[in-house]
Amino acid sequence: MDQVLTDKGHYQWLVGRLIYLSHTRPDIAYAVNVVSQFMHAPSEEYMNAVYQILKYLKSALGKRLLFYKNGVYGIKGYTDSDWVGSQTDRRSTSGYFTFVEGNLVTWRSKKQKVVSRSSAEAEFLAHGVCELLWVKHVL
Template identity: 70%
Template sequence: MQNLQKYLASEFEMKLLGDLKYFLRIEVAKSKQGIFLSQRKYILDLPTETGMLDCKPIDTPSEQNHNLGLYPDQVPTDKERYQRLVGKLIYLSHTRPDIAYAVSVVSQFMHSPSEDHMGAVMRILRYFKVTPGKGLMFCKYGHTNVEGYTDTDLVGSVTDRRSTSGYFTFVGGNLVTWRSKKQKVVSRSSAEAEYRGMAQGVCELLWLRRLFRDLGFGPRKPMDLYCDNKGTIAIAHNLVQHDRTKHVEVDRHFVKEKLDAEIISFPFISSEHQLADVLTKAVSTTVFLNSLDKLGMRDIFAPVY
């Protein structure tokens, strides 16, 4: 490390600032337990900026069974304010996978926001009042296994009936990447929607695999991508084309190629243990809080009784 510092100092004007604690509004805390990332200060500044110091807290960032969409009779809201708030929430998603789905939804109405859409944004801000210090804890678990969870909510959008896919990826037992995104086309079956989501998860795992090889090590066994749809897993292993797979033929060949090369495997997981469920729809408070614990989200600032 000293040699590296001397070399960089000879090439650039720089100085050693010590251990990383705060960078680009991301707070870093190190201890014997691991490394903790959060954006607590950024979150605590939001109520002052938005005038929500006295707002009522809430346990989840999204209302269950919401019907947010674009309607002809919707009441418009301040477009610039809406875009500014959503932009802040997008940046907060870097350390807060718990708001990924909620932010993905409100981001879809940036061009024509309504009062209902603004209400959804305010709900996320109310959720922060309960959990301003939550963040990601990275611990040493004694392995470097790469695995992922993928799930899809069929035709979840009330506006265009497109499905929402999401995935989590873990390295060494720690959450490293996640995504919640509406699919680009309408799926005609649950298997088709799930397969498109599976292909996205495979792409992410392959990217991680290449990254680790560049760093000097890589997965020594197939990477597990957990899916809760048996029909989708069966299609991935089946050599015969079916009518219900013709709309995802390219994805099917792509996934099958990686499966045959033993780069990826698709273990089945029951829906109650599917972590990616919180990335595709608004779930109940109980399911939501249980998922956060399994994702490794902690609040080191919470009082201990």
């Protein structure tokens, strides 16, 4: 499959700004994660994906994070991982997220550096537990 490469500097500049923005806009976090994986050799296909993200942001200017009192009490955390979930490089992705009183407050996902079955997932599970304990300590 031949891919037409695009301007690497412009691509990296745009994706860098989107990465910064995704810290306050979790609705674009997954899409930005995907396009950021191709910073070393961006193709026209991924540049078009970046433009789609920008188009979405322009149409969703009023979106923001809101926290509600919803009658759910306590702190809950969840972790998960998939084995060989990425279609492009066959690596696993692990993640965790934490809710405080029903509101999402922290989240993280990471593609593993190597293909593995257990140790990387167990390590990320430990990171999720540490995050949960940290949130509990802060509150």
